[in-house]
Amino acid sequence: MTLTPETNGAARASLAVGLATAAYGISFGALATAAGLDVWQTCFMSLVMFTGGSQFALVGVIASGGVAAGPSAIASAALLGSRNVIYALRMSPVVGSGWMKRIAAAHLTIDESVAVSTAQSTPAAQRVGFWLTGLLVFVGWNLTTLVGALIGNLIGDVSAYGLDAAAAAAFLGLLWPRLKHLQAQAVAVVAAVAAALLTPVVAPGLPVIIAAIVAVVFGLTDWLGTRTTSDTEGAPLA
Amino acid sequence: MTLWQILILASIACFALKLTGYVIPPALLTRPTPARVANLLTVALLAGLIAVQTLGQGQSLVLDARVPAILAAAGLYALKVPFIVVVAVAALVAAGIRLVT
Structure with a gap:
Protein backbone atom coordinates (compact mmCIF):
# COMPACT_ATOMS: atom_id res chain seq x y z
CA MET A 1 0.00 0.00 0.00
CA THR A 2 1.40 3.38 -0.97
CA LEU A 3 0.84 6.43 1.16
CA THR A 4 -0.98 9.25 -0.53
CA PRO A 5 -2.73 12.32 0.90
CA GLU A 6 -5.99 10.42 0.35
CA THR A 7 -4.97 7.32 2.32
CA ASN A 8 -3.55 9.51 5.08
CA GLY A 9 -6.85 11.34 5.27
CA ALA A 10 -8.70 8.03 5.47
CA ALA A 11 -6.41 6.89 8.29
CA ARG A 12 -7.05 10.09 10.25
CA ALA A 13 -10.81 9.72 9.81
CA SER A 14 -10.58 6.08 10.94
CA LEU A 15 -8.74 7.04 14.11
CA ALA A 16 -11.20 9.81 14.98
CA VAL A 17 -14.22 7.58 14.44
CA GLY A 18 -12.59 4.67 16.28
CA LEU A 19 -11.95 6.80 19.36
CA ALA A 20 -15.42 8.37 19.33
CA THR A 21 -17.15 4.99 19.05
CA ALA A 22 -15.17 3.46 21.89
CA ALA A 23 -17.14 5.68 24.27
CA TYR A 24 -20.36 3.87 23.30
CA GLY A 25 -18.82 0.61 24.48
CA ILE A 26 -18.86 1.74 28.09
CA SER A 27 -22.60 2.39 28.02
CA PHE A 28 -23.23 -0.91 26.24
CA GLY A 29 -21.20 -2.86 28.81
CA ALA A 30 -22.95 -1.19 31.73
CA LEU A 31 -26.44 -1.65 30.26
CA ALA A 32 -25.81 -5.30 29.35
CA THR A 33 -24.77 -6.25 32.88
CA ALA A 34 -27.72 -4.24 34.22
CA ALA A 35 -30.01 -6.33 31.99
CA GLY A 36 -28.74 -9.51 33.64
CA LEU A 37 -25.85 -10.60 31.40
CA ASP A 38 -22.61 -11.55 33.11
CA VAL A 39 -19.28 -10.05 32.09
CA TRP A 40 -18.45 -13.01 29.81
CA GLN A 41 -21.78 -12.80 28.00
CA THR A 42 -21.41 -9.04 27.59
CA CYS A 43 -17.93 -9.38 26.10
CA PHE A 44 -19.07 -12.29 23.91
CA MET A 45 -21.63 -9.99 22.30
CA SER A 46 -19.12 -7.29 21.46
CA LEU A 47 -16.61 -9.84 20.14
CA VAL A 48 -18.93 -12.07 18.13
CA MET A 49 -22.06 -10.05 17.30
CA PHE A 50 -20.17 -6.79 16.87
CA THR A 51 -22.92 -4.54 15.58
CA GLY A 52 -23.83 -1.91 18.13
CA GLY A 53 -27.48 -1.28 17.30
CA SER A 54 -28.33 -5.00 17.43
CA GLN A 55 -26.40 -5.41 20.68
CA PHE A 56 -28.28 -2.55 22.36
CA ALA A 57 -31.58 -3.92 21.02
CA LEU A 58 -31.03 -7.45 22.29
CA VAL A 59 -30.05 -6.19 25.72
CA GLY A 60 -33.03 -3.81 25.79
CA VAL A 61 -35.53 -6.58 25.04
CA ILE A 62 -33.93 -8.93 27.61
CA ALA A 63 -33.99 -6.11 30.18
CA SER A 64 -37.76 -5.68 29.84
CA GLY A 65 -38.88 -9.23 29.02
CA GLY A 66 -36.20 -11.49 30.47
CA VAL A 67 -35.06 -14.77 28.90
CA ALA A 68 -38.72 -15.54 28.06
CA ALA A 69 -38.52 -12.78 25.44
CA GLY A 70 -35.59 -14.58 23.78
CA PRO A 71 -37.19 -15.06 20.34
CA SER A 72 -38.18 -11.39 20.23
CA ALA A 73 -34.69 -10.39 21.35
CA ILE A 74 -33.11 -12.41 18.55
CA ALA A 75 -35.57 -11.02 15.99
CA SER A 76 -34.96 -7.43 17.13
CA ALA A 77 -31.19 -7.89 16.83
CA ALA A 78 -31.52 -9.48 13.39
CA LEU A 79 -33.92 -6.83 12.07
CA LEU A 80 -31.64 -4.04 13.26
CA GLY A 81 -28.73 -5.88 11.63
CA SER A 82 -30.49 -6.01 8.27
CA ARG A 83 -28.98 -2.69 7.19
CA ASN A 84 -25.59 -4.43 7.29
CA VAL A 85 -26.68 -6.39 4.18
CA ILE A 86 -26.86 -3.10 2.29
CA TYR A 87 -23.54 -1.97 3.76
CA ALA A 88 -21.88 -5.25 2.78
CA LEU A 89 -23.16 -4.90 -0.79
CA ARG A 90 -21.58 -1.45 -1.01
CA MET A 91 -18.30 -2.69 0.46
CA SER A 92 -18.13 -5.80 -1.73
CA PRO A 93 -16.19 -4.14 -4.60
CA VAL A 94 -13.98 -2.26 -2.11
CA VAL A 95 -13.00 -5.48 -0.31
CA GLY A 96 -12.43 -7.49 -3.49
CA SER A 97 -12.26 -11.27 -3.91
CA GLY A 98 -10.91 -14.02 -1.62
CA TRP A 99 -13.00 -15.94 0.88
CA MET A 100 -10.97 -15.33 3.99
CA LYS A 101 -10.86 -11.63 3.21
CA ARG A 102 -14.60 -11.50 2.64
CA ILE A 103 -15.39 -13.31 5.89
CA ALA A 104 -13.13 -10.95 7.84
CA ALA A 105 -14.69 -8.00 6.03
CA ALA A 106 -18.18 -9.24 6.87
CA HIS A 107 -17.37 -9.21 10.57
CA LEU A 108 -16.07 -5.62 10.34
CA THR A 109 -19.03 -4.39 8.26
CA ILE A 110 -20.69 -1.84 10.55
CA ASP A 111 -22.02 1.72 10.30
CA GLU A 112 -18.66 3.31 11.06
CA SER A 113 -16.37 1.36 8.70
CA VAL A 114 -18.80 1.80 5.81
CA ALA A 115 -19.36 5.49 6.51
CA VAL A 116 -15.63 6.30 6.60
CA SER A 117 -14.95 4.20 3.51
CA THR A 118 -17.71 5.71 1.37
CA ALA A 119 -16.56 9.21 2.31
CA GLN A 120 -13.15 8.62 0.63
CA SER A 121 -12.42 9.67 -2.95
CA THR A 122 -9.92 7.03 -4.17
CA PRO A 123 -10.24 3.20 -4.15
CA ALA A 124 -7.05 2.88 -2.05
CA ALA A 125 -8.38 5.34 0.53
CA GLN A 126 -11.74 3.54 0.58
CA ARG A 127 -9.94 0.29 1.40
CA VAL A 128 -7.87 1.94 4.14
CA GLY A 129 -10.96 3.64 5.55
CA PHE A 130 -12.94 0.41 5.71
CA TRP A 131 -10.32 -1.91 7.20
CA LEU A 132 -8.68 0.57 9.56
CA THR A 133 -11.96 1.92 10.92
CA GLY A 134 -13.34 -1.60 11.32
CA LEU A 135 -10.27 -2.80 13.20
CA LEU A 136 -9.96 0.29 15.41
CA VAL A 137 -13.65 0.23 16.33
CA PHE A 138 -13.40 -3.53 17.00
CA VAL A 139 -10.50 -3.11 19.42
CA GLY A 140 -11.89 0.02 21.09
CA TRP A 141 -15.46 -1.26 21.32
CA ASN A 142 -14.37 -4.53 22.95
CA LEU A 143 -12.02 -2.88 25.45
CA THR A 144 -14.61 -0.34 26.55
CA THR A 145 -17.35 -3.00 26.65
CA LEU A 146 -15.25 -4.84 29.24
CA VAL A 147 -14.72 -1.63 31.23
CA GLY A 148 -18.45 -0.85 31.10
CA ALA A 149 -19.39 -4.39 32.13
CA LEU A 150 -17.08 -4.22 35.14
CA ILE A 151 -18.52 -0.82 36.13
CA GLY A 152 -22.06 -2.14 35.67
CA ASN A 153 -21.26 -5.12 37.89
CA LEU A 154 -19.90 -2.83 40.59
CA ILE A 155 -22.83 -0.45 40.80
CA GLY A 156 -25.54 -3.12 40.84
CA ASP A 157 -29.28 -2.36 40.98
CA VAL A 158 -30.55 -0.91 37.75
CA SER A 159 -33.44 1.41 38.34
CA ALA A 160 -32.07 2.89 41.56
CA TYR A 161 -29.26 4.42 39.55
CA GLY A 162 -31.27 5.39 36.51
CA LEU A 163 -29.63 2.90 34.17
CA ASP A 164 -33.01 2.06 32.63
CA ALA A 165 -33.33 5.71 31.60
CA ALA A 166 -29.75 5.55 30.34
CA ALA A 167 -30.78 2.69 28.03
CA ALA A 168 -33.58 4.78 26.55
CA ALA A 169 -31.18 7.70 26.12
CA ALA A 170 -28.68 5.41 24.39
CA PHE A 171 -31.32 4.29 21.87
CA LEU A 172 -32.22 7.93 21.30
CA GLY A 173 -28.56 8.68 20.62
CA LEU A 174 -28.46 5.98 17.95
CA LEU A 175 -31.70 7.26 16.43
CA TRP A 176 -31.01 11.01 16.51
CA PRO A 177 -28.66 11.33 13.48
CA ARG A 178 -31.09 9.26 11.39
CA LEU A 179 -33.95 11.76 11.76
CA LYS A 180 -32.85 14.32 9.19
CA HIS A 181 -35.68 13.66 6.76
CA LEU A 182 -39.44 13.99 7.22
CA GLN A 183 -39.99 10.35 6.23
CA ALA A 184 -37.67 9.07 8.97
CA GLN A 185 -39.25 11.41 11.52
CA ALA A 186 -42.74 10.17 10.63
CA VAL A 187 -41.65 6.52 10.84
CA ALA A 188 -40.05 7.15 14.24
CA VAL A 189 -43.17 8.79 15.70
CA VAL A 190 -45.61 6.19 14.34
CA ALA A 191 -43.38 3.27 15.39
CA ALA A 192 -42.93 4.68 18.90
CA VAL A 193 -46.68 5.22 19.36
CA ALA A 194 -47.44 1.74 17.97
CA ALA A 195 -44.88 0.07 20.25
CA ALA A 196 -46.26 1.90 23.31
CA LEU A 197 -49.90 1.07 22.50
CA LEU A 198 -49.05 -2.59 21.87
CA THR A 199 -47.13 -3.00 25.14
CA PRO A 200 -50.17 -3.93 27.29
CA VAL A 201 -51.62 -6.15 24.55
CA VAL A 202 -48.84 -8.47 23.33
CA ALA A 203 -45.92 -10.35 24.95
CA PRO A 204 -42.77 -8.38 25.92
CA GLY A 205 -40.44 -7.83 22.97
CA LEU A 206 -43.16 -8.15 20.34
CA PRO A 207 -44.29 -4.48 20.35
CA VAL A 208 -40.95 -3.38 18.91
CA ILE A 209 -41.01 -6.03 16.18
CA ILE A 210 -44.59 -5.25 15.18
CA ALA A 211 -43.70 -1.55 15.10
CA ALA A 212 -41.08 -2.41 12.48
CA ILE A 213 -43.92 -3.04 10.02
CA VAL A 214 -44.32 0.75 9.95
CA ALA A 215 -40.90 0.96 8.29
CA VAL A 216 -41.83 -1.62 5.67
CA VAL A 217 -45.06 0.24 4.79
CA PHE A 218 -43.34 3.62 4.51
CA GLY A 219 -40.34 2.10 2.72
CA LEU A 220 -42.27 0.19 0.05
CA THR A 221 -44.63 3.05 -0.74
CA ASP A 222 -41.99 5.76 -0.25
CA TRP A 223 -44.65 7.74 1.56
CA LEU A 224 -43.29 11.22 2.48
CA GLY A 225 -40.04 10.18 0.78
CA THR A 226 -37.50 12.36 -0.99
CA ARG A 227 -36.12 9.67 -3.36
CA THR A 228 -32.60 11.00 -2.78
CA THR A 229 -31.72 9.46 0.59
CA SER A 230 -28.38 7.66 0.54
CA ASP A 231 -28.18 4.36 2.35
CA THR A 232 -25.54 5.52 4.81
CA GLU A 233 -27.63 8.49 5.87
CA GLY A 234 -27.20 9.08 9.56
CA ALA A 235 -24.02 7.06 9.87
CA PRO A 236 -21.60 6.87 11.54
CA LEU A 237 -23.05 5.43 14.69
CA ALA A 238 -22.67 2.22 16.64
CA MET B 1 -34.01 -21.05 25.90
CA ALA B 27 -27.44 -5.63 -8.51
CA LEU B 28 -30.05 -7.37 -6.38
CA LEU B 29 -30.27 -4.90 -3.53
CA THR B 30 -28.70 -1.67 -4.71
CA ARG B 31 -32.05 -0.48 -5.99
CA PRO B 32 -33.49 2.31 -3.81
CA THR B 33 -36.46 0.44 -2.29
CA PRO B 34 -34.61 -2.30 -0.33
CA ALA B 35 -32.06 0.25 0.88
CA ARG B 36 -34.83 2.58 2.00
CA VAL B 37 -36.70 -0.20 3.83
CA ALA B 38 -33.48 -1.26 5.60
CA ASN B 39 -32.81 2.32 6.72
CA LEU B 40 -36.36 2.87 7.92
CA LEU B 41 -36.31 -0.48 9.76
CA THR B 42 -33.45 0.85 11.84
CA VAL B 43 -35.40 4.01 12.60
CA ALA B 44 -38.63 2.17 13.48
CA LEU B 45 -36.92 -0.38 15.72
CA LEU B 46 -34.93 2.23 17.61
CA ALA B 47 -38.04 4.40 18.06
CA GLY B 48 -40.03 1.38 19.28
CA LEU B 49 -37.27 0.46 21.71
CA ILE B 50 -37.18 4.02 23.06
CA ALA B 51 -40.95 3.98 23.66
CA VAL B 52 -40.91 0.61 25.43
CA GLN B 53 -37.78 1.41 27.42
CA THR B 54 -39.22 4.78 28.54
CA LEU B 55 -42.85 3.84 29.24
CA GLY B 56 -42.96 0.07 29.69
CA GLN B 57 -43.09 -1.66 33.05
CA GLY B 58 -43.54 -5.32 32.22
CA GLN B 59 -46.78 -5.26 30.25
CA SER B 60 -48.13 -1.98 31.56
CA LEU B 61 -47.39 1.63 30.65
CA VAL B 62 -46.23 3.99 33.39
CA LEU B 63 -45.08 7.60 33.55
CA ASP B 64 -42.12 7.79 35.92
CA ALA B 65 -38.63 9.29 36.28
CA ARG B 66 -37.61 7.89 32.89
CA VAL B 67 -39.83 10.40 31.04
CA PRO B 68 -38.07 13.58 32.24
CA ALA B 69 -34.76 11.77 31.75
CA ILE B 70 -35.45 11.02 28.08
CA LEU B 71 -36.73 14.57 27.51
CA ALA B 72 -33.49 15.90 28.99
CA ALA B 73 -31.55 13.55 26.72
CA ALA B 74 -33.43 14.80 23.64
CA GLY B 75 -32.63 18.39 24.57
CA LEU B 76 -28.95 17.59 24.99
CA TYR B 77 -28.72 15.70 21.68
CA ALA B 78 -30.33 18.72 20.01
CA LEU B 79 -27.49 20.79 21.50
CA LYS B 80 -24.99 18.28 20.04
CA VAL B 81 -23.73 17.14 23.44
CA PRO B 82 -21.66 13.90 23.09
CA PHE B 83 -23.41 10.54 23.44
CA ILE B 84 -21.63 9.33 26.57
CA VAL B 85 -22.39 12.59 28.43
CA VAL B 86 -26.09 12.48 27.48
CA VAL B 87 -26.45 8.85 28.59
CA ALA B 88 -24.83 9.66 31.94
CA VAL B 89 -27.04 12.76 32.44
CA ALA B 90 -30.18 10.73 31.66
CA ALA B 91 -29.18 8.17 34.30
CA LEU B 92 -28.49 10.95 36.82
CA VAL B 93 -31.81 12.72 36.14
CA ALA B 94 -33.78 9.52 36.67
CA ALA B 95 -31.77 8.52 39.74
CA GLY B 96 -32.10 12.04 41.20
CA ILE B 97 -35.88 12.11 40.77
CA ARG B 98 -36.17 8.65 42.36
CA LEU B 99 -34.05 9.83 45.27
CA VAL B 100 -36.38 12.74 46.13
CA THR B 101 -39.73 11.05 45.45
Missing part, protein backbone atom coordinates in the same frame (compact mmCIF):
# COMPACT_ATOMS: atom_id res chain seq x y z
CA THR B 2 -31.00 -20.00 27.95
CA LEU B 3 -29.39 -16.57 27.78
CA TRP B 4 -26.31 -18.09 26.11
CA GLN B 5 -28.45 -19.72 23.41
CA ILE B 6 -30.14 -16.37 22.74
CA LEU B 7 -26.79 -14.61 22.41
CA ILE B 8 -25.31 -17.27 20.13
CA LEU B 9 -28.37 -17.48 17.84
CA ALA B 10 -28.60 -13.71 17.56
CA SER B 11 -24.88 -13.47 16.82
CA ILE B 12 -25.15 -16.09 14.07
CA ALA B 13 -28.11 -14.21 12.56
CA CYS B 14 -26.24 -10.89 12.59
CA PHE B 15 -23.11 -12.39 11.04
CA ALA B 16 -25.11 -14.23 8.39
CA LEU B 17 -26.73 -10.93 7.38
CA LYS B 18 -23.34 -9.25 7.01
CA LEU B 19 -21.98 -12.16 4.98
CA THR B 20 -25.07 -12.19 2.73
CA GLY B 21 -24.05 -8.84 1.29
CA TYR B 22 -20.71 -10.28 0.17
CA VAL B 23 -22.29 -13.38 -1.39
CA ILE B 24 -25.30 -12.16 -3.37
CA PRO B 25 -24.91 -10.27 -6.64
CA PRO B 26 -24.78 -6.52 -5.92
